[in-house]
Amino acid sequence: MTDTPVRLLNLLSLLQTPREWPGSELAERLSVSPRTIRRDIDRLRDLGYPVEATLGSVGGYRLVAGTAMPPLLLDDEEAVAIAVGLRAGAGHAIEGVEEASVRALAKLEQVLPARLRHRVSTLQNATIPLTRGDGATVTPATLTTLAGTVTGHERLRFGYRAGDGTETKRLVEPYRLVSTERRWYLVAYDLGREDWRTFRVDRVSEPFATGARFTPRELPSGNAATYMARSMARAQGELDLELDVEFAAPVEFVVARLPAHLVPTATGPDRCRLRARVTDSVEWLALRLAMMDVDFTVHGPHPLITHIRALSTRLSTATP
Secondary structure, eight states: OOOHHHHHHHHHHHHHHHBBBBBBHHHHHTTTTTTHHHHHHHHHHHTTOOEEEHHHTTTTTEEESSSSSSOOOOHHHHHHHHHHHHHTTTTBBTHHHHHHHHHHHHHHHHSSSHHHHHHHHHHHHOOOOOSOOOOOOHHHHHHHHHHHHHHTTTTEEEEEOOSOOOOEEEEEEEEEEEETTTTTEEEEEOOOOOOEEEGGGGGGEEEEEEEEEEEEETTSSHHHHHHHHHHHHHTTTSSEEEEEEEEESSSHHHTSSSSSOOOOOOTTEEEEEEEEEEOOOOHHHHHHHHTTOEEEEEEEEEEHHHHHHHHEEEEHHHHH
């Protein structure tokens, strides 16, 4: 690769990935000599990019934080993802993100090519975010610290306040951040408990990246989102419920008001019945059924029947 500007841009693109690159590997990737790589690294430093070099048999180059953030190189998919994320940022549960999202988005969209600007607008117009102001917030600093340890496979220390107010110190191997129900959660292996745990990020205090690296363990469920859903269900004591509900309405009417994975069976021209295994809480199931605007009879599970009866009594006494 003899075109120096093109080579420098490709080198910078490689260095912006979160890892350390041996000089020999960079030279092989760019089809140049290690000496050329060293000269190109010096050129990037002259342009203000803080490239750090480590010596030794496992040494190499990596881009580190400097006194100011230099320009970033983004491919098409990364630019679209960032723009869509910034547009959604104003409605997410991150403290103080609204104004910063608007400023960053204005800068990004100013330089987006027309084809990418069209893709961002198409995605945005096709989605309607459901946002509320009652979700717990977390500071961007906390979230970015946790995200950095997830990406860098770095052990994390933090204080944690449980739901009952108990405060503990934790040392974990962070696995993934999960956003659900207007909250952020950290899925991690707790070294003190020697087991997997989920932590509400708004209850995390003073997160500290220890610098100690680790090899990621295999998550029991194989998927952070699935593990998170099962963890929340266990916390509510409602894992794998056998749902059995009969609706006094045509099956087409009911199907249009249920999630795609819940499919009732017609039992008559104006009746249908849903039997399915679910992991939702009884509170959520009761609300979902009540909002369907159709008469129904719950045959199971028993915890759902009990909750609906109690909810019915509470609602009746609420209106004189």
